[in-house]
Amino acid sequence: MPETVxxxxxxxxxxxxxxxxxxxARKADHLQEKQALQELAARMVDEPAAVLPRFVDLAMxxxxxxxAGISLYEGGPPPxxxxxxxxxxxxxRFDGAVTPRNFSxxxxxxDCMTPIxxxxxxxxxxxxxEAGIAVPEVLLVxxxxxxxxxxxxxxxxxxxxxxxxxxxxxVATELSTFVGLALRMLQxxxxxxxxxxxxxxxxxxxxxxxxxxxxxxxxxxxxxxRGAKDPGDMARSLSGRLRALADAHALTxxxxxxxxxxxxxxxxASLLAVIxxxxxxxxxxxxxxxxxxxxxxxxGAVNGIALIFHELATNCAKYGALQAESGGVEVEWRVExxxxxxxxxxxxxxxxxxxxxxxxxxxxxxxxxxxxRFGGELRHEWNRDGLRATIAIPTDRVLxxxxxxxx
Numbered sequence: 345m346p347e348t349v350x351x352x353x354x355x356x357x358x359x360x361x362x363x364x365x366x367x368x369a370r371k372a373d374h375l376q377e378k379q380a381l382q383e384l385a386a387r388m389v390d391e392p393a394a395v396l397p398r399f400v401d402l403a404m405x406x407x408x409x410x411x412a413g414i415s416l417y418e419g420g421p422p423p424x425x426x427x428x429x430x431x432x433x434x435x436x437r438f439d440g441a442v443t444p445r446n447f448s449x450x451x452x453x454x455d456c457m458t459p460i461x462x463x464x465x466x467x468x469x470x471x472x473x474e475a476g477i478a479v480p481e482v483l484l485v486x487x488x489x490x491x492x493x494x495x496x497x498x499x500x501x502x503x504x505x506x507x508x509x510x511x512x513x514x515v516a517t518e519l520s521t522f523v524g525l526a527l528r529m530l531q532x533x534x535x536x537x538x539x540x541x542x543x544x545x546x547x548x549x550x551x552x553x554x555x556x557x558x559x560x561x562x563x564x565x566x567x568x569x570r571g572a573k574d575p576g577d578m579a580r581s582l583s584g585r586l587r588a589l590a591d592a593h594a595l596t597x598x599x600x601x602x603x604x605x606x607x608x609x610x611x612x613a614s615l616l617a618v619i620x621x622x623x624x625x626x627x628x629x630x631x632x633x634x635x636x637x638x639x640x641x642x643x644g645a646v647n648g649i650a651l652i653f654h655e656l657a658t659n660c661a662k663y664g665a666l667q668a669e670s671g672g673v674e675v676e677w678r679v680e681x682x683x684x685x686x687x688x689x690x691x692x693x694x695x696x697x698x699x700x701x702x703x704x705x706x707x708x709x710x711x712x713x714x715x716x717r718f719g720g721e722l723r724h725e726w727n728r729d730g731l732r733a734t735i736a737i738p739t740d741r742v743l744x745x746x747x748x749x750x751x
Contacts, residue, residue, distance in 0.1 A: 358468045359452070361461045369511040376406060377515060384522040397430040399523050400498070404432055406519075407483065407512040409500035411435040414487070414523075415443065415450045416496040426450045426496060435477065435501065443471065450497040453484040459513040460484045463505065483508045485516045489524050498523070612639040615646065616675060619653045623666055623673075631666060632657070636677035639684070640744035648717050649742065655710040656688050656733065663700075665693030665730050683720075683736045684743060690730030699726040718742060 380402045387395045396414060404412035411433030415426035424445040431439040445451050448469060453460045462482045466472040472479070481502045487495040498520055502508060613634055620632040641649055657666070657673075665671030671693035677686040700707075714722045720737035 356463065358462050358465055359460065360463045361459070363506070364459070364461050364508065364510045364513050367506065367509040369509045372511055372515075373406075377518070380406065380519065381522065384519065388522065396523065399519055400430045400432050403498055403516050403519050404500055406515050407500050407508065408502065409433070409483075409507075410503045411479075411501040412499065413439070414496055414498055415448075417445070417450075417454065417494050433501065438475070438477075441475075447471075449482060449484055450499065453486050453497045454494050457486055457488075459486075459517060461508055461513075479503075480505045481507050483512060483516065485513070485520050487520050487523055495524065612636065612641055612649070612677065615641065615649060616653055619650055620657050620673075620675075623657060623661065626669065631671070632673040632675060634675050636675075637679070639677065639679065641742055642744050645718070645742040648713055651713055652710060652735070655706050655713075659706055659710075660690055660693075660731070665690035668693045671730075679739060679743070682739055684739055686735040686737075688731070688733040688735070690732070693730055695728050696726050696730065697728075699724070 384395055384399060384402070387398060400412045400414060403409070411431070413431035413435065414429045416429055417426055418424050426443045426445060426448060428438055428441045428443070431437075443450065448471075449460060449462050449465050460483075462479075462484070464478070464480060465482060466478055479501045481504070482499055483502075484497045484499045486497055489495055498516060500508075500512075500516065613636065616632075616634050620630070620634075623631045625631050653675075660666045660673060665673060672691055674689045674691070675686065676689075677684060679685070703711075711722055714720045714735060714737065718737045718741045720735060720741070723734045725732040725734070
């Protein structure tokens with residue numbers, strides 16, 4: 345009976361899974377199957393990363409295929425895609441190729457959660473035909489972690505029609521169970537490595553912040569001494585500046601924010617006011633001017649924004665305009681072209697004769713926060729009268745969703 349898909353008629357049909365049970369199964373080699381499972385189990389313990397390529401080799405050999413591979417599912421952006429890995433046989437040259445999630449035999453296999461058999465799928469899928477691939481039969485088996493999380497598919501190609509039977513589907517399915525476990529182990533291993541890297545980064549960041557805190561406190565004491573009328577006046581001014589510094593430190597911590605925190609912590613102007621509140625002149629007036637429209641930051645972006653301006657202000661106090669009593673900073677922001685554009689302009693500090701010869705941890709942390717965490721851009725202009733830093737961040741990464749949608 346002809347097969348109709350989206351108005352196209354395929355006769356003979358492309359999906360012929362029922363043929364697996366109709367064809368007489370070849371005699372099973374149970375010893376070979378047992379040895380294959382034992383080998384995969386041993387590799388899972390000793391070298392889990394080697395399980396996947398070996399799995400493809402065994403599946404192709406035990407089913408008599410001429411080519412095989414794994415299509416791993418990548419979910420984002422929706423609907424995702426499949427990427428080919430560990431290709432063997434005559435299709436090995438396509439290793440690393442990608443195919444659409446919702447227009448491929450692999451997608452059908454994941455949707456059905458059962459082995460699928462196709463005959464000449466290039467007749468239905470133009471991307472196969474355009475690659476110059478002709479495949480008489482393809483057996484596909486779904487790969488899952490714990491039977492729920494989709495990983496992708498194993499596929500095996502035969503250059504002969506009427507090749508695969510129910511025994512081939514059974515063997516490939518049993519092998520795929522071990523692959524699901526191996527992939528889970530690899531994911532766990534990567535998660536542990538990422539966690540260790542995060543801990544190292546956190547320790548380095550904490551060490552950097554402690555050093556900066558001592559340097560800032562020393563500077564605040566010096567400024568407070570120059571402008572104080574008496575010890576009591578100095579104590580009051582220093583206490584206020586240290587309190588502002590503590591507020592900035594709290595905002596830049598990596599801990600998750602309290603869900604009950606007041607709305608002022610999500611307002612960009614209020615957030616920046618807390619970060620730069622410690623930087624005032626001997627007359628008590630702010631040395632950092634803030635200008636821009638009211639903007640609400642999304643909850644997950646507050647700590648990152650606080651960290652960015654904490655680092656800018658710290659560097660400015662150590663090396664830039666805030667070193668000098670006459671120095672100051674102007675911060676402006678606006679939303680345009682789907683981006684939050686921020687400028688940080690220093691003035692009145694020591695003249696800049698040349699850009700810094702090297703970058704410290706703080707500068708690297710600033711760069712990585714903007715580019716990696718927010719997917720944004722950072723540009724420095726080392727003008728003689730002061731640094732001008734320009735930051736551009738996609739609005740959907742930093743603004744409240746309602747604000748980002750209307751920006």
